[in-house]
Amino acid sequence: MTALPLASRVQLRRLAVSSTLYLAVALAALIGVFTALEPEAFGSAYNVRTVLTGASILLVMAVGATFVIATAGIDLSVGAVLVFSGVVAVKVMDAFGGSGWGAVGAGFVTALAAGCGWGLLNGLLVTRARVPALIATLGTMGMALGLAQVITGGNDLGGVPGELVTTVGQGRLFGTVPWLVVAAVAVTAVAAFALAKTRFGRYTLTIGSNHEAARRSGVRVDRHVLKVYALAGLLAGFAGFLSLARFASTTIAGHGTDNLQAITAVVLGGTSLFGGVATVIGTVIGVFIPAVLQNGFVILGVKPFWQQVAIGAVLVAAVYLDQLRRRARQQH
Amino acid sequence: MIRCLYKGVQVPAEPSGGRTPVLRASGIVKSFGHVEALREAAFEVYPGEITALIGDNGAGKSTLVKVLSGVMQPDGGTIEVDGSPVQFGSPQDAAGHGIGTVYQDLALAPDLSPAANFFIGRELLRPGLLGRLGWLDAGAMNRRTAEELQRLGVELKDLNAPVASLSGGQRQSVAICRAVAWAERVVFMDEPTAALGVVQTERVMRLITRVREQGVAVVLISHNMPQVIELADRVQVLRLGSRVATYERGQADEHLLVAAMTGAVNQEVR
Numbered sequence: 160m161t162a163l164p165l166a167s168r169v170q171l172r173r174l175a176v177s178s179t180l181y182l183a184v185a186l187a188a189l190i191g192v193f194t195a196l197e198p199e200a201f202g203s204a205y206n207v208r209t210v211l212t213g214a215s216i217l218l219v220m221a222v223g224a225t226f227v228i229a230t231a232g233i234d235l236s237v238g239a240v241l242v243f244s245g246v247v248a249v250k251v252m253d254a255f256g257g258s259g260w261g262a263v264g265a266g267f268v269t270a271l272a273a274g275c276g277w278g279l280l281n282g283l284l285v286t287r288a289r290v291p292a293l294i295a296t297l298g299t300m301g302m303a304l305g306l307a308q309v310i311t312g313g314n315d316l317g318g319v320p321g322e323l324v325t326t327v328g329q330g331r332l333f334g335t336v337p338w339l340v341v342a343a344v345a346v347t348a349v350a351a352f353a354l355a356k357t358r359f360g361r362y363t364l365t366i367g368s369n370h371e372a373a374r375r376s377g378v379r380v381d382r383h384v385l386k387v388y389a390l391a392g393l394l395a396g397f398a399g400f401l402s403l404a405r406f407a408s409t410t411i412a413g414h415g416t417d418n419l420q421a422i423t424a425v426v427l428g429g430t431s432l433f434g435g436v437a438t439v440i441g442t443v444i445g446v447f448i449p450a451v452l453q454n455g456f457v458i459l460g461v462k463p464f465w466q467q468v469a470i471g472a473v474l475v476a477a478v479y480l481d482q483l484r485r486r487a488r489q490q491h
Numbered sequence: 492m493i494r495c496l497y498k499g500v501q502v503p504a505e506p507s508g509g510r511t512p513v514l515r516a517s518g519i520v521k522s523f524g525h526v527e528a529l530r531e532a533a534f535e536v537y538p539g540e541i542t543a544l545i546g547d548n549g550a551g552k553s554t555l556v557k558v559l560s561g562v563m564q565p566d567g568g569t570i571e572v573d574g575s576p577v578q579f580g581s582p583q584d585a586a587g588h589g590i591g592t593v594y595q596d597l598a599l600a601p602d603l604s605p606a607a608n609f610f611i612g613r614e615l616l617r618p619g620l621l622g623r624l625g626w627l628d629a630g631a632m633n634r635r636t637a638e639e640l641q642r643l644g645v646e647l648k649d650l651n652a653p654v655a656s657l658s659g660g661q662r663q664s665v666a667i668c669r670a671v672a673w674a675e676r677v678v679f680m681d682e683p684t685a686a687l688g689v690v691q692t693e694r695v696m697r698l699i700t701r702v703r704e705q706g707v708a709v710v711l712i713s714h715n716m717p718q719v720i721e722l723a724d725r726v727q728v729l730r731l732g733s734r735v736a737t738y739e740r741g742q743a744d745e746h747l748l749v750a751a752m753t754g755a756v757n758q759e760v761r
Binding site for chain 2: 365373
C-alpha cells in the first residue's frame with residue numbers, strides 16, 4: 160500500500176532510531192576504550208559482574224521513571240520509596256520470625272505493596288489534586304524518607320533473612336549471572352515490551368505527546384496516569400526489596416540521589432522530558448553510560464569525581480539535542 | 492442529485508426538497524453565567540452535503556459545534572440524528588452516532604505515527620491471548636490507515652514517521668481522514684485551512700470535496716467567504732447565538748453573507 164523506495168524508508172528508520180543508536184555507539188566506544196586500556200581489570204568477569212550488579216537496582220527504578228517521564232511527568236520519590244519499602248519489609252519479615260522463606264515472601268509482598276501505595280498517592284496527587292508532579296513527588300519523597308526514619312529511629316535495620324541475602328542478594332544463576340541482574344533484566348524486558356507493543360505503552364506515549372488529544376479520543380487520561388505512577392512506585396518497592404537482598408540492610412542514607420540518577424538515565428536514553436518519546440532500551444543504555452564511566456575511571460585511577468562532571472555535561476547536551484530536534488521539526 | 496437514504500421517517504416540510512436532515516438541532520440554548528452563547532439556535536445538516544456554518548466572532552459557532560459534537564451539553568433544545576432525538580454526553584456518544592470532529596488544533600499526538608493517531612482510544616489488539624495482554628496489532632492498524640488515506644487520495648511518504656515531521660497540510664489531511672474513518676454521518680471541521688498556505692489550502696479543499704463524495708456530510712466552520720461560497724452546498728449564518736439566515740448553493744454572494752453575519756439581513760425574525 161505504501162510502496163516506498165527502499166532507500167528513503169531506510170533513511171527514515173535511521174532517523175527515527177538515531178538517538179538510541181548514537182547512545183549505543185557511545186556506550187560501546189566507552190567499553191572499547193576502557194577494555195583497550197585495561198583489558199585485565201576492566202574486561203574481567205568479576206568486573207563485568209560488579210558493574211551489572213551495581214546498575215541493576217537503579218535500572219529497575221529507571222524503567223519505572225521511563226514510563227512516568229513518557230507521560231511528561233516526573234517522579235522524585237523513587238529513592239525514598241525504595242528506602243521506605245525496605246524498612247517496612249524488614250519490619251514485616253521480623254514479625255514473621257526474621258528468617259525462612261515465609262518471612263521472605265511476606266517481605267516481598269510488603270515491599271511491593273508499600274511501593275505501589277506511594278505510587279498511587281503520587282498519581283492521585285497529580286491527577287486528582289492537580290499538584291504538579293515535581294512538587295507532589297518532592298513532597299512524597301520527604302514523607303516516605305521521613306517515615307522510614309521515624310520507624311527506624313534513623314538507624315539502619317539489619318535482620319534481613321539470610322536466605323534472601325545468600326540467594327537473591329549474592330547468588331548467581333548457573334553460577335555466573337547474579338540473580339539481581341536476572342531480576343533487573345526480567346523487569347526491563349517486560350517493560351520494554353509493554354511500552355513499545357501494548358495498549359498500555361501506547362496510551363502512555365499518546366498522553367505524553369498530547370494528553371488533550373488522548374482525552375478527546377476517549378482515553379481515560381487520569382486513570383492511566385495514575386497507573387503509571389503506581390507502576391513507578393511498584394518498581395521502586397521491588398528495587399527496595401532487591402536492595403535489602405544485596406546489602407542485608409535498609410541503607411537509609413544511601414539513596415538520596417537515586418531519583419536524579421534515574422532521571423539522568425532516562426533522559427540520556429533519549430526519552431523526552433516533554434513526553435511522547437520514550438524507549439526502555441534507551442534507558443538501559445542511559446543507566447550503563449554513567450556506570451561504565453564510573454567503573455572505568457576507578458580502574459584507570461582517574462578521580463571518580465570526574466564521572467559526575469562528565470555525566471552532567473552529557474546530560475545537558477542530550478537535552479539540548481532533544482530541543483534542537485523538536486525545534487527543527489516545528490519549522491515545517 | 493442525492494438520494495434520500497433514510498426512508499420511513501416523517502419528513503417535515505423543508506425548503507430542501509423534503510429530505511430528513513442527518514443532523515438537526517433546534518432551540519439549542521447554552522449560557523455561561525450571564526452570557527447567552529446560544530439562544531434557541533437551529534441548525535440542520537443534510538446527507539451528502541457540505542454545510543458551512545459562519546458568523547462573526549462570538550456569534551456562537553464554537554459553542555454550537557461543541558454542543559453538536561458532544562463536547563458540551565446544552566441547557567435546552569433538541570438534537571436529532573436521522574430524525575430520532577439523541578443526547579450526547581461526550582464526544583464518544585456523538586462518535587457512536589457517526590459524528591466526528593476535526594478540531595482546530597487537530598488533536599494529533601505529534602510524536603506518534605499517523606497510524607497510531609488514527610487509532611487513539613480505538614487501538615486494535617491482536618487476536619487471542621496476546622490481544623488480551625494488550626498486544627497491539629500494528630500491522631492491521633497500518634493497513635487500515637493506509638486504506639483510509641488512499642480512499643481519500645492522501646499520500647504520505649511514511650506511515651511510521653511521527654506526525655510532527657509532516658507539513659501543515661498533511662497534518663490537516665491526517666486529522667480529516669481520521670475523523671472520516673470513524674464518522675459515517677457527519678464530520679465537523681473547525682477552520683481547516685486557517686493555518687495553511689495557498690497550495691496546502693487548495694489540497695485540503697479538494698480533500699473536503701472528496702469527503703462529501705464518500706457520502707459523509709461535512710460541516711465547515713470558516714471565516715474565508717470565497718472558500719465558503721466555493722465549497723458549501725448550504726450556508727447557515729449565526730448571529731448573537733441564533734441562526735439568522737440559510738442559503739443554498741448559488742443563493743448568496745460574499746456581500747449577502749457578510750450582511751447576514753453583521754445583522755443587516757435576517758431571514759428568521761423571531
